[in-house]
Amino acid sequence: MTTKYEALTGAEAAALAMKQINPDVVAVYPITPQTPIVMKFSEYVANGEVDTEMVRVESEHSAMSATVGAAGAGARAMTATAANGLALMWEIVYIAASTRLPIVMGLVNRALSGPINIHCDHSDSMGARDSGWIQIYSENAQEVYDNYFMALRIAEHKDVLLPVMVCQDGFITSHSVENVLPLEDAQVKKFIGKKNFKGLLTSEKPYTIGPLDLQDYYMEHKMQQHDAMKHVIPVIEKIQKEYAETFDRKYEIIEEYRTDDADMVIVGMSSVMGTVKDVIDMMREEGIKVGAVKPRLFRPFPAEKIKNVLSKFKAIIILDRSDSFGSFPPLYGEILASFFAAEKKPYIKSFIHGLGGRDTNVEMIKEVISELQKLRDTGESNFTIDYLGVR
Amino acid sequence: MKNIFEITWYGRGGLGAKTGAILLADAAITANKFVQAFPEYGPERQGAPIKVYNRISDDPVRVHTAITNPDFIIVIDPSLIESIDFEEELKDGGKILINTDKTPEEIKTKMKLGSKDANIYTIDATGISIKFLGKNIPNIPILGAFSDITKMIEIGEIKKHLHEKLITKYGQDIIDKNIQALEAAYSEVKQ
Numbered sequence: 416m417t418t419k420y421e422a423l424t425g426a427e428a429a430a431l432a433m434k435q436i437n438p439d440v441v442a443v444y445p446i447t448p449q450t451p452i453v454m455k456f457s458e459y460v461a462n463g464e465v466d467t468e469m470v471r472v473e474s475e476h477s478a479m480s481a482t483v484g485a486a487g488a489g490a491r492a493m494t495a496t497a498a499n500g501l502a503l504m505w506e507i508v509y510i511a512a513s514t515r516l517p518i519v520m521g522l523v524n525r526a527l528s529g530p531i532n533i534h535c536d537h538s539d540s541m542g543a544r545d546s547g548w549i550q551i552y553s554e555n556a557q558e559v560y561d562n563y564f565m566a567l568r569i570a571e572h573k574d575v576l577l578p579v580m581v582c583q584d585g586f587i588t589s590h591s592v593e594n595v596l597p598l599e600d601a602q603v604k605k606f607i608g609k610k611n612f613k614g615l616l617t618s619e620k621p622y623t624i625g626p627l628d629l630q631d632y633y634m635e636h637k638m639q640q641h642d643a644m645k646h647v648i649p650v651i652e653k654i655q656k657e658y659a660e661t662f663d664r665k666y667e668i669i670e671e672y673r674t675d676d677a678d679m680v681i682v683g684m685s686s687v688m689g690t691v692k693d694v695i696d697m698m699r700e701e702g703i704k705v706g707a708v709k710p711r712l713f714r715p716f717p718a719e720k721i722k723n724v725l726s727k728f729k730a731i732i733i734l735d736r737s738d739s740f741g742s743f744p745p746l747y748g749e750i751l752a753s754f755f756a757a758e759k760k761p762y763i764k765s766f767i768h769g770l771g772g773r774d775t776n777v778e779m780i781k782e783v784i785s786e787l788q789k790l791r792d793t794g795e796s797n798f799t800i801d802y803l804g805v806r
Numbered sequence: 807m808k809n810i811f812e813i814t815w816y817g818r819g820g821l822g823a824k825t826g827a828i829l830l831a832d833a834a835i836t837a838n839k840f841v842q843a844f845p846e847y848g849p850e851r852q853g854a855p856i857k858v859y860n861r862i863s864d865d866p867v868r869v870h871t872a873i874t875n876p877d878f879i880i881v882i883d884p885s886l887i888e889s890i891d892f893e894e895e896l897k898d899g900g901k902i903l904i905n906t907d908k909t910p911e912e913i914k915t916k917m918k919l920g921s922k923d924a925n926i927y928t929i930d931a932t933g934i935s936i937k938f939l940g941k942n943i944p945n946i947p948i949l950g951a952f953s954d955i956t957k958m959i960e961i962g963e964i965k966k967h968l969h970e971k972l973i974t975k976y977g978q979d980i981i982d983k984n985i986q987a988l989e990a991a992y993s994e995v996k997q
Contacts, residue, residue, distance in 0.1 A: 420835050421835070422841060534847070584870075586844075587844075588870075590844060590845065591843070592842060593840075593842055593867065594835055594841060689869055689870045690868070690870050690871055693868050693869045774871055776871045776872070777869070
């Protein structure tokens with residue numbers, strides 16, 4: 416294995432992973448902050464470093480349509496987008512999932528307008544949480560890179576056959592240069608293996624895919640999608656285990672940080688959790704027993720696992736990087752639901768943070784920990800939702 | 807967060823602050839460091855003030871926030887000097903490197919330093935850039951000066967990455983001129 420770190424942005428790490436996957440088809444339209452992925456990948460195509468047929472489309476709606484068409488014909492097909500781009504491909508996003516196509520899409524999380532904002536939050540992917548896609552969230556450029564290979568294996572697994580979004584935080588991860596330890600091309604090739612999905616469309620046995628499906632069968636097909644999602648967690652665990660054994664890189668569906676003796680934790684996803692880990696180290700030096708829990712998977716939501724992990728603590732605060740106007744922020748809401756039937760429940764509180772790229776800094780995380788202590792000791796703010804760092 | 811060396815670059819679009827920060831990160835990785843290099847993105851346009859950040863550490867860098875209290879401030883465009891609150895921003899005992907033909911003593915009077923204990927260095931990076939490249943792209947001489955002041959990164963490493971990163975975009979001639987500018991800056995820092 417290579418032991419040489421490279422200086423790569425999250426976007427470059429995604430493009431490098433795509434290059435090593437060498438997909439048959441990439442159909443993609445540029446949008447900030449996803450653009451550096453397609454820029455870098457186009458370079459690989461232009462230099463003949465991949466065999467990919469790159470389809471330069473005129474919109475994201477077409478990008479997803481072409482990806483669906485290619486995957487339907489049995490190609491390993493990929494794309495990438497962000498925010499308004501995802502919104503424009505919306506209709507076909509659902510079709511990709513309900514047609515059970517193993518597409519891997521890089522999603523560079525960015526706020527959805529309006530007003531127009533190009534910076535990070537999770538409003539784009541959270542909007543798509545019920546589209547039937549698997550969603551994996553990455554903390555840093557290294558995770559982005561590694562998640563691509565696991566995502567491909569998950570998507571193409573015979574018990575799954577569902578599309579996967581590999582999410583990374585816009586600008587914070589996508590445009591920040593960090594140390595990334597790449598794998599050798601041959602190692603990647605061996606790990607991802609040959610595609611075992613033959614496609615849906617064949618000339619030998621022509622038939623129609625995705626036609627009208629009304630009252631008589633639509634509901635059965637939706638139930639099958641729900642059922643397919645139930646297979647995902649065991650498959651991911653198996654693939655993560657294989658990845659760890661092969662490359663000595665440990666990924667778990669739920670990562671725990673300094674939780675062994677903790678009585679309270681911060682729960683959150685993606686780049687903010689790096690900051691959280693650093694602040695936890697600082698607080699630990701002051702004798703405060705705080706830890707962190709980071710779900711890498713949001714769809715399917717690992718409800719049973721999260722309940723088992725979190726029921727150990729007296730108090731938890733959940734950080735959501737998106738809002739759900741008129742309801743609970745997404746991660747908070749899922750965790751509440753996971754606990755409803757549990758006998759032992761921690762105190763629980765929500766903070767919405769970092770909307771539109773607002774910097775979630777060390778002081779804010781310290782504030783969260785001080786709120787956690789109050790929550791643990793008094794339970795007063797149980798079930799409340801607040802905004803972090805809002806004037 | 808312990809033992810992370812933090813740098814904030816103050817510049818304007820087009821002066822190469824971002825490229826400078828990335829080259830610094832590249833060179834630091836070769837020296838077995840963990841790094842970050844990232845710009846603070848606003849509406850991007852040539853000439854607008856920008857900030858670019860670097861973190862350099864012996865341990866993996868996990869924090870994902872803007873830098874508010876750097877160990878080292880680089881001012882690549884001296885016209886910004888009066889608008890920066892050095893007293894508020896700079897870590898105590900931190901260092902400031904300014905692209906100017908003036909001496910630290912001369913420039914100090916224009917800076918908002920308050921009672922801050924700061925080490926100020928100047929380098930005429932624009933002058934060096936114009937001498938070797940015929941235009942004002944002061945990022946590479948700034949890296950030479952940074953290397954001289956901090957001894958954190960060898961200029962040999964910077965040279966190597968300058969070549970790797972920019973050869974296809976700019977060609978050998980421009981690379982050679984930048985390397986001359988880098989070397990010239992290494993010994994021309996004023997303190």
